[in-house]
Amino acid sequence: MSASTASTAVLRAELRLFLREPFSLFWIVGFPAVLLAILGLIPSFRTPQSDLGGGRVIDLYVPVTVLLAMIMAGIQVLPPVLSGYRERGILRRMSTTPVRPASLLAAQIALHFAAALVSTLLVVAVGRVAFDVALPGHPPGYLLALLLGALSALAMGAVVTAVAPSGKATTVLGSIVLFPMMFLAGVWIPVQSMPGPLRSVVEYLPFGAASQALARAADGAWPDWTHLGVTAAWAAVLIAAAVRWFRWE
Template sequence: MSATATASAGRRPSPAAAVLRTEARLLYLREPSIALSVLLLPTVLLVILGLIPGFREADAGLGGRRVIDLYVPVAVLLALTMAGMQAMPPILTGYRERGILRRMSTTPVRPSAMLVSQLVLLGGGALFSALLAVAVGRIAFGVALPGRPGGYLLALVLAAASAISLGLLISAVARHEKAAQALGAVTLFPSMFTAGVWLPVQTMPHLLRTIVEYTPLGAASQTLDQAARGAFPGLVHLGVTALWTIALTAAAARWFRWQ
């Protein structure tokens, strides 16, 4: 009897694992809007653009590439943007506003477990969405796979880190859930522009492109594009993305409150 109880206790999941499992159900099963925006919206946008005949034709002004080739990295960045700036801030701020994080501090489950679970679930969902966009681009429209897979993966991880860190900063400064939604929306649209959603960074006028390349997602767009073309991402653009990630994370840590 004692041995059976001991074995059962040994199989009991840790509190952090229980939080992760619960948050996964809440996030992707009970909030279909999050699942659609993070997991599917970037690929749906890519498919819609790919159905435009002119976007599938080689353009001499783009070095023989097609517009759809440029939009695969854009779809990747859109997935990261939706996860970091649209999904994360209202969730974390809502938990703080309702006192959930404060109450968790009195239980064996620390509030940090909730934060880690959101990072894992939203970061993992964004990376899945990014890979889905790359796969659909290749299968449906013949977009070449990244010529430098290692460089592409490095650029993707840094881009994800910068988007998530911006989402954490929004969660830190927003006092309540509605404010987080408003700040997320205000931040989302400029971020989508610098990511190249409306106009690929590579086709922007020189001065505008130079400015955009010093933003987190503008620099990330360049690193992904360089790796996709077979070159290792430039150290300047990697450095810009990394520095933004460090600065945003430091600011989020400075102002984040559990209650």
Template sequence: MTTPCASNPPAPTAPTSASTPSLAVLTCEARLFLREPGSLFWILVFPTVLLTILGLVPSYREADDGLGGRRVIDLYVPVAVLLAMIMSGLQAMPPVLAGYRERGILRRMSTTPVRPSALLTAQIALHGAAALGSAVLALAVGRIAFDVRLPGQPAGYLLALLLATASVLALGAMVSALSRTTKVSAAVGSVVYLVMMFTAGVWLPVQAMPDVLRRIVECTPFGAASQALDRAASGGWPGWTHLGVMALWTVLPAAAAGRWFKWE
């Protein structure tokens, strides 16, 4: 499946407001982001649409003894949440940043009072906010349409959600750092995207995987996130091992992105 994202957005204009340069860049980038219906659909709408389609399958709404008495649709709410993050961090953000570099926008910004780092921060903030908004939508639809219980451990669920968002944005920043052009960014992002889709449980919930495969998947950021979100949804505190895996996958790619990221 291909996801049409904003690989060639219009160049950001110089901020003219009296606010701080960083806030002006964020405002400008937010306007450009909202003009991209393709990206907004895949991040905000598609995960919940997929959840709705799966929820309409009668067998997915029936309790399964093999899943501890839970329903398949109960397991797919966290999957929809993670899918939005994958779309945002690995499919939408890297082509935008690579496009700005390829077209010389970052180099031109370096000659103004606005630093290129303000643009990077704005992109991370916008795509992170979109992913979190999609998570709220998926939780709401799951509860209203399919009677999926809200997280029994809200604090733990929120912590796992924030760590998962941070890890995918760090991965997206690393992909952006390694990609000199939008074509390379799309290719690298698609490979990582497909791997993360599997580890997040899009095709097969992590909880239903064989033991050996599940242990391997839990070492990935979204395999760990899936388990952490599922545990918090069931009312328990997320496992510290899963939280640690997500934290590690946040720190290491972020450090790599900071080392390898080039503005021109």
């Protein structure tokens, strides 16, 4: 069996297993759209705000919930799966077959990223249809910011898996990391609405920068290179840490 054939077989098998986990799919695909729908029911969120230059709060939350899908996939859902495979010795046993453990890792990352992309389309559709939120005004910039944010989230999930000693510890650590990252992404307070000093700090952290880049692209402009650079730098650091610390057994 060639390496490419083996990798394809692993991807197909992991896809079947992935589709059998409705709760995981809900947190990635369904939860961000549901959250956006709930927020959109708040009357003040649909009313133009003078402090937002005549914009609406719900317009700010579409990029935020798009980024939330990436965070849920990378930090909440992916780490327990990888940790479970490692704890049960699946990765170690795979090392004796033509299928390398890296193929399984790559398949899981690809599947979680694909699910997050589906969530992105759903969130954008809900925002457009239900609340008349404009479609992203600069699609290439939006896609680039989305890819960098996804890389950061998935790499952070791999780091969580790497440093946690067991499956239970992975779940706990993932939950501990999740809520601060949601705050940085602007789930509770959009980054644009944060006080100046706080926003200045958040913009140099991975999801704060990604949130700002997505918001700017949504408004029709190319994302600020500083925000893209910060997100890319964090993604590179997290990927390097995951590669350095990840244990196959």
